[in-house]
Amino acid sequence: MATTEYARNVVLSSKEYDVVGTRPVRPDGADKVTGRALYGADFNASGLLHGKVLRSPHAHARIKSIDTSKAEAHAGVLAVVTNKDLPSGVDGGVRDLQRNVLAADKALYRGHAVAAVAATSPHEAEEAIALIEVDYEVLPAVLTVQEAMAEGASILHDDLRTDEGGVKGDKPTNVAEHFRHDLGDIEKGFAESDVIVEREFNTATVHQGYIEPQVASALWNTDGRVHVWCSTQGAFPVRDEVSRVLGISESRVRVTPMEIGGGFGGKIPSYIEPVCAVLSKKAGRPVKIVMTRREVFEGTGPTSGSHIKIKVGADNQGNIKAAHAYLAYEAGGFKGSPVGAASQCVFAAYAIPNQAIDGHDVVVNKPKTQAYRAPGATNAAFAMETVVSELAEKLGIDPIDIRLRNVPKEGTRRAHGPAFPRIGCEEVLQAMKDHPHYSAPLDGPNQGRGVSIGYWFNVGFKSACTISVNPDGTISLIEGSTDIGGSRASISMQAAEVLGIRAEDVHPTVVDTDSVGYTDVTGGSRTTYATGWAAYNAAEDVKKQMIERAALIWDVDADSLEMVKGVTRSKTDSELKMTFKELAAELNNTGGTIIGSGSLDAGGLGTGGGSFAGNIVDVEVDPETGKVSILRFTAVQDAGKAIHPSYVEGQMQGGSVQGIGWALNEEYYMSDDGTMTNSSLLDYRMPTSLDLPMIDTVIVEVPSPSHPFGVRGVGEANIVPPPAAVAHAIHNATGVWMDRLPMNPAAVMKANWSK
Amino acid sequence: MPSKTHVQTTINGEQVDFLCEPRQSLLEVLRDVIGLTGSKEGCNDGNCGACTVVFDGRIVTSCLVLGVEAAGKEIGTIEGVASGSTLHPVQAAFLEGAALQCGICTPGFIVASKALLEQNPNPTEHEIRFWLANNLCRCTGYDKIVRAVQDAAVRMQEA
Secondary structure: OOOOOOOOOEEOOOOOOOOOOOOOOOOOHHHHHHOOOOEHHHOOOOOOEEEEEEEOOOOOEEEEEEEOHHHHHOOOEEEEEEHHHOOOOOOHHHHHHHHHHOOOOEEOOOOOEEEEEEEOOHHHHHHHHOOOEEEEEEOOOOOOHHHHHOOOOOOOOOOOOOEEOOEEOOOOOOEEEEEEEEEOOHHHHHHOOOEEEEEEEEEOOEEOOOOOOOEEEEEEOOOOOEEEEEOOOOHHHHHHHHHHHHOOOHHHEEEEEOEOOOOOOOOOOOOOHHHHHHHHHHHOOOEEEEOOHHHHHHHOOEEOOEEEEEEEEEOOOOOEEEEEEEEEEEEEOOOOOOHHHHHHHOOOOOOOOEEEEEEEEEEOOOOOOOOOOOOOHHHHHHHHHHHHHHHHHHHOOOHHHHHHHOOOOOOOEOOOOOEOOOOOHHHHHHHHHHOHHHHOOOOOOOEEEEEEEEEEOOOOOEEEEEEEEOOOOOEEEEEOOOOOOOHHHHHHHHHHHHHOOOHHHEEEEEOOOOOOOOOOOOOOOOHHHHHHHHHHHHHHHHHHHHHHHHHHHHOOOHHHEEEEOOEEEEOOOOOOEEOHHHHHHHHHHOOOOOEEEEEEEOOOOOHHHOEEEEEEEEEEEOOOOOOEEEEEEEEEEEOOOOOOHHHHHHHHHHHHHHHHHHHHOOOOOEOOOOOEOOOOOOOOOOOOHHHOOOEEEEEEEOOOOOOOOOOOOOOOHHHOOHHHHHHHHHHHHHOOOOOEEOOOHHHHHHHHHOO | OOOOEEEEEEEOOEEEEEEEOOOOEHHHHHHHHHOOOOOOOOOOOOOOOOOEEEEOOEEEEHHHOEHHHHOOOEEEOHHHOOEOOEOOHHHHHHHHOOOOOOOOOHHHHHHHHHHHHHHOOOOOHHHHHHHHHHOOOOOOOOHHHHHHHHHHHHHHHHO
């Protein structure tokens, strides 16, 4: 067998492990390489109907009336629903959710769901939605934050008032919220600065781009319970959202998560799940809706386009004295952009004594934005990192050195309040500086090298896990985190480590919401961290019970026993010992199997310190066309402790490439009337294999102070630095500083011509 | 409902008869009529490659082929790649090389990669990247996929 050369990890953890840090084959792998794994669209049920959703052709319109009579009379149609089929009288947040899944009095973006049909075949359903007559009064659309914030702008929600630090404004607006974080005295900091760089940036709306479109099936059963089968990042959050939209209690909804074909934050919210449920209630049969790719682009959450201004001042030695950020993020049709998270990340890679951050959450006539891998942080880092690189150039300081000079450490206070616990920013920067890539010569004209760094949190939140011991010495592990990228493996390995068994001896299953305790989304870089921790706790519980059982068998005091690397033994009598397998074989004869459980709330947004990621990238810019080619790319990231290094590398490589796509190609290309004109995977240009070199990885391990194995979630920080690193490389190749994303050929040529 | 056409074809070496409407794609027939759900729909317009199958020796996106066009053809899908319970070297290399994350694009990549290695047993990195450019993966950044195909090439030569 051929072997793959892996870069050596920069290991700072002093602990040795048997299973943690190895690279076993993932437990769900065989099904996924043979086509047997069942994803959302592979669900089938007796009497299954097929649904289709009618979507608004206008970006902003009042819905005056909807006539569904012709659709109802169409062959094969069993149910038609609109917003009127959802319960009324719900509170604000649920009302927005209801109005997003089925528009009420207004369509707020092109692609906004207006009505839905269930029929005996998808083709009949498609024919039927074309027969629904909607009378629209078309309104002017606002498509960017600048347009939405302008005086006299068309207003999306007549009742929206700006929330200014908890105080509501008194006039209609598209700005849902303005907040400010302050630290120190920025006026004083700028006065102390020898050099100030102030720049303005615009970034385009981009989509998560998962390959599997949203799909859901639902049965409203005769017993009043609703069963949903869907591709989701979180079965429990879907259960809760569906129950709220339908106005029924959570326990009446059961969600079975199917295998999920990518999410990146975009498969957290519900869209078609509650629609399938109301269609099923009307039709009396299960209903499945599979979105088309165009529906995915037009009707599901992209992440925010943004307008950002950054001002940074430093002394001649490169010490940053003050920084101000103005962040205005698109929320889409309903409030709730990731500008809050962005405000907590924009200066995270720097210890800056005087800071101010102004954030604006702005509704625009685009789909409601959703999380996308480190939501909000990539836009902010593109702006901040570009300014810091320009500052370094102005001061004649190496770009990594200026970052090391201002590096945040344990105890560094942040503008939104908390101080960092132990973090690995300095170690990541040092690993970048030490990497041979950083000192390798470039080998041609029009080439440049760039660097940048980015930060994302490690969300904790709630996870639950149970483990039962099988007579053959294996364990069955039940968990609720849908597995998007190998988390069954990384969770199983943590249980195996505790019990001293092999990773292959753990059989994990991701189950439905009736079958495991509440578990939050697979997102926020939390799954290996928090569900892995729940598995650790469940394994500790098993270990304790195994020791107690051995004590019963040997008729000794449990306190006199210990379990070391799976062997239960007496601390005093060397005759008394049983391997995990031997003891497991005794369980059914000595009182029955052992079931261990673990449930925890692993903390909020900033738990564990989070993860820093840095990039070194070489580009070549074609002077004739402005096309940027990625020649070499090195991704460095602090994983705390890499449980399964292959899947850590995979997260780093995947996030880096999404960041490259965001940097160079991807955008919602909007016509003036608010139509996305590139709503296909041909025209929404995500990177292909041919666009890229290998993505080299360096895993840095600065153990998280809170997790039992020192894990830091690694799913997200890796998407944050690429756009800024690419912009820096373009600057070093061409002399221009890019101030917009994407940096496609047209943008690069335009910048070159105006330099 | 339009009347259905009787189609006789060969899928993974077995003769298969099915009825389909003229408007149904081969992908829809494979998944919804025959029940071979290993081929995935990501875009239904030929741009993602998740539904890649072999069609008389050529790889095609089955969403752009009509079901009725399968008449008399030899179709190969992901379900026919392994030999019984033995994985094909491409499948083994993907599995052991962590070349999949969510796995939705994996059937298409494996069908396409196997076809490449049957034509070109020792492809360069560039040839692999060029061949696979119609298969989109959003999770891996392609690094481990390209390495898995290189690994599979070695495995197939050693076999």
